[in-house]
Amino acid sequence: MQADPLTATFAALADPTRRAILERLSTGEATVLELAEPFAISLPAISRHLKVLEKAGLISRGRDAQWRPCRIETAALEQLDGWVGAYRRLWQGKFDRMDAYLAQIQKGKPNGPRQ
Amino acid sequence: MALASKVERRVEDEVLLLSRSFDAPPALVFRLWAEPEHRVRWWGPSGMGPTRCEVDFRVGGVWRVTMARADGFEHPVHGVFTEIDEPRRLCFTYINDFDGLRMLVEMDFEAEGEGTRMHFRQAPFLSVGERDGHGYGWTSTLSILASYVCKVRDAGGVVVGQPRQPGDY
Numbered sequence: 001m002q003a004d005p006l007t008a009t010f011a012a013l014a015d016p017t018r019r020a021i022l023e024r025l026s027t028g029e030a031t032v033l034e035l036a037e038p039f040a041i042s043l044p045a046i047s048r049h050l051k052v053l054e055k056a057g058l059i060s061r062g063r064d065a066q067w068r069p070c071r072i073e074t075a076a077l078e079q080l081d082g083w084v085g086a087y088r089r090l091w092q093g094k095f096d097r098m099d100a101y102l103a104q105i106q107k108g109k110p111n112g113p114r115q
Numbered sequence: 116m117a118l119a120s121k122v123e124r125r126v127e128d129e130v131l132l133l134s135r136s137f138d139a140p141p142a143l144v145f146r147l148w149a150e151p152e153h154r155v156r157w158w159g160p161s162g163m164g165p166t167r168c169e170v171d172f173r174v175g176g177v178w179r180v181t182m183a184r185a186d187g188f189e190h191p192v193h194g195v196f197t198e199i200d201e202p203r204r205l206c207f208t209y210i211n212d213f214d215g216l217r218m219l220v221e222m223d224f225e226a227e228g229e230g231t232r233m234h235f236r237q238a239p240f241l242s243v244g245e246r247d248g249h250g251y252g253w254t255s256t257l258s259i260l261a262s263y264v265c266k267v268r269d270a271g272g273v274v275v276g277q278p279r280q281p282g283d284y
Binding site: 049 | 123124125126128129214215216217218219238239240241242
């Protein structure tokens with residue numbers, strides 16, 4: 001069963017433990033042991049979480065190094081950002097209207113028609 | 116961003132523990148896991164039946180079961196036997212084919228009067244929801260096994276009845 005990339009990304013991020021792992025990796029590479037350290041869960045559980053993140057392309061793991069350090073991969077996040085970006089105009093539009101309204105207030109016309 | 120250390124998850128959240136009694140000795144109950152001819156007659160859960168069942172019953176051997184509903188939905192799982200101490204202890208990996216993520220199932224069979232007490236442990240689950248979903252499935256499957264155990268016992272230990280079909284309850 002192969003989910004589309006965005007679905008895999010959202011599914012992988014729909015878990016607080018996996019988001020915390022990603023957050024830790026945003027500060028640099030880490031081994032499974034280092035990633036497991038802040039959590040009260042087992043190493044096998046961390047490994048399962050890492051596989052979900054790896055399948056979603058959010059992290060990669062060293063192939064040669066004995067400890068297979070994990071690192072964050074930004075391509076999937078960039079795709080996510082692109083998806084969010086399509087909606088950005090919705091709130092940016094609000095800011096534009098607020099700018100116009102503030103300009104009116106400064107001209108002393110607080111009750112003027114909104115742009 | 117929330118600090119990683121603030122994610123609260125407990126080890127017990129990732130472990131499924133079940134306990135079940137069967138009205139036959141461990142030696143008989145254990146064999147029903149070992150032989151695919153038996154397995155296809157009790158593997159559920161309710162509403163599902165196996166369309167594929169292979170059991171290479173040795174340490175390192177692979178088992179595969181595909182659970183199917185009447186509407187055609189199929190849920191294939193597989194694993195490898197990691198420990199076989201007949202009739203006391205049976206361990207195997209448990210992998211959902213759709214995500215390839217590995218869990219471990221450990222079962223201990225104890226004589227309890229004329230019957231068997233089986234302790235079941237599966238871990239690690241990624242969420243309480245995943246764990247409880249499997250808990251529901253196993254509880255249902257073990258109920259079907261419990262009634263099949265009685266039929267086999269009454270028949271003197273031989274294979275009884277027909278394989279379960281998709282949609283069987």
